[in-house]
Amino acid sequence: MPKSKLKTPDWILKGKEKPAKEKAEKVFKIRKCPECGSNKVNVVLTDEEGKGKGEWECRKCKWVGRNINNQEVSEDEFMKYLNERSEEEK
Numbered sequence: 001m002p003k004s005k006l007k008t009p010d011w012i013l014k015g016k017e018k019p020a021k022e023k024a025e026k027v028f029k030i031r032k033c034p035e036c037g038s039n040k041v042n043v044v045l046t047d048e049e050g051k052g053k054g055e056w057e058c059r060k061c062k063w064v065g066r067n068i069n070n071q072e073v074s075e076d077e078f079m080k081y082l083n084e085r086s087e088e089e090k
Helices: 075-089
Strands: 028-032 041-043 056-058 069-073
Touching: 028 075, 069 075
Parallel strands: none
Antiparallel strands: 028 069, 041 056
């Protein structure tokens, strides 16, 4: 069976410029405690590895539960958040 030939794209045949691909913007998640709004939350680990309960714990107010607040932000907002967080820890 003969191989098929590649087809020239329409934008080349029409003499137009190559269409720009739209870059999908990355989305970052910031997890916050539903009680106090702190971002100092960790997942609760159990005895067996890989057998987590799916619970979260706040290191600030000691809240434990499953319904954590997820805030989706852009890359610029996330970088600003990281800079603010590093200044708070100093």
